[in-house]
Amino acid sequence: MNCVPPLAILDARIQLAQRDSQPDSNPGRALDRIREDTATLTGIVNGLLLAATGATPGLSTEPVELADVAGSVTQSLQELAARQDIRLVFSESGQPLTRIDPSSLRRAVLALADNALAHTPSEGSITISTTVEGNQAIISMADTGPGITGVDQARIFDRFVRTPNTNGTGNQRSYGIGLALVREIATAAAGTVEVARTGPEGTTMKLTLPLAKR
Secondary structure, eight states, X not given: OOXXXXXXXXXXXXXXXXXXXXXXXXXXXXXXXXXXXXXXXXXXHHHHHHHHHTOOOOOOSSXXXXXXXXXXXXXXXXXHHHHTTOEEEEEEOSOOEEOSOHHHHHHHHHHHHHHHHHTOOTTOEEEEEEEEETTEEEEEEEXXXXXXXXXXXXXXXXXXXXXXXXXXXXXXXXXXXXXXXXXXXXXXXXXXXXXXXXXXXXXXXXXXXXXXXX
């Protein structure tokens, strides 16, 4: 069953609701975020369809500001982070640019942030940062979770990887499909994603993409 038409209908209904609300009002801003999230979900579905057919998304013809995308994701997840009593902050350095489909980049950053939120305890923190290292544009996702244990770090970018839980319940921690999609997006843009560090004090994921000029 194709999931895209229902999402298109949902987007159309959101647009109709936006016409009846003031853009600067709380309902108006909420509708803006909902429409942005709907676009992200549509992109995820399209990405899964591309992955299933072996196709890859094209690169953007214009350089994309990593800080714009990462900052937008940070803002859209603030309410969710607050509900989990997690401090979510964004840090920008060097104004990195890269050539990548903007919606694909947003999905990648959102998946990294979602993973960090899933594995960061209450009263913890997550820092999303962008920077330039040589000829590379970098997005880092640093959390204060318990670290990755029970599985090779490279394997968490495989689909549906599970690891033993460290809380003694016998349950398993799942990394689902999100991180696998991050790797596919990075690879399609000639980039990489890796676990830069992990341990009892937290984990840092690093998305590296070719640096572009203005």
